[in-house]
Amino acid sequence: MDFKIDIPTDSEGFYSLECPYCNERFKANADDYEGEDTLELFCPSCGLVGERSSFIPKDVIEHAETLAANFMQQEIFNSFKKTSRKMKGSGISFDMKRPKAEEPKLLTEDEDLVQIELHCCDKIIKVNIDQMISNVYCPFCGVN
Template identity: 40%
Template sequence: MSDEFHMTVSIPTDDEGYILLQCEHCGTFFKVTPFDIEDGGVLHIFCPSCGLTSENYVTEDVIELAMRMIKNKVNDMIYDAFKDLERHNKRNSIIKFKAGKRPKHETEDPIRSGIEALEIANFSCCRRSAKIKPLLKMTGAYCPFCGVKNYEIE
C-alpha cells in the first residue's frame, strides 16, 4: 500500500472564463482567468481591494470540498487496513478482529463559479482584465497583476 495519494479539486470558470478568488486578508472576492494565474510573467496576484498579496486565494467552498474528499479517502484507507487485518487474523488466530461496516462518505458536491455581481475591469498597466466589485471599479482598484493603484479603470 502506498503512503501517498493525489487528489484534484476542479475549480470551475464562469461564462467568460474567470475563476473566483478570495483575499485572505480582507475577504474581498474577485475573479481572474486561469491563464493569467499560470502565466510566468505574473509573479504575484494582488487583491484589487487592499492591494496585498496572499499565499492563498482559495475560497471556503474549495477548502470545504477538499476537506470532505480527504476525509472520505482517509476513512476508506483506514477501513481497508482494518479489513486486511481481519483477513489475516482469521487463520488459526486466538484474537478475532472484525472491521465492521464501511464508513459512509460525505457528499462531495461540485463547486459552482458563484458571485456574479462582479464586473470586468481592464487594467491598462498590464493589458489584462479581472472581474471586481462595481464599487472598486468606480473608486479605483489595485491591479491584480502588478499591484498599481489604478483610478481610471475601463
C-alpha cells in the same frame, strides 16, 4: 499515494478568489493565476499583497478538506478490510463498517461580478460592480 484536488473554475476559466485581508471576492483567469511568474497577488479592492495561495476562498478550502477526509477514511477502511481477511482463522477478529462519506460543501458562483481589462498587464479579471466605482488594483502588478 497521490491525491489531487482541482480548484474549480467558472464556465469562462476563472478562479474565484478572496482577499485574506478584506475578504473581497474577485476572479482571475486560471492561466494567469497558475503562471510561473505569479507568486503573489494584490487584492483588487484593498491593494494588499499576499502569497497567491492565501487568496483561495475559505469555502474552496473546506470543500477540499472534506474531499481529502473522505478519501482518507475510505483508504483506512480498505486497509483494515484487507487486514481482517488475512486474520481469518487466527482466532482474532474485528468488524468494521464502511464510513459514511461527508457531503462536500457546494461551491456557488459569484454571479454579480463584471469583467474588466487591466491594461498594465494585459489581463482580464472579474470584480464586484461596487469595486468598479473605486480604483481597482491589478492583482498581478499592484498598479491601480
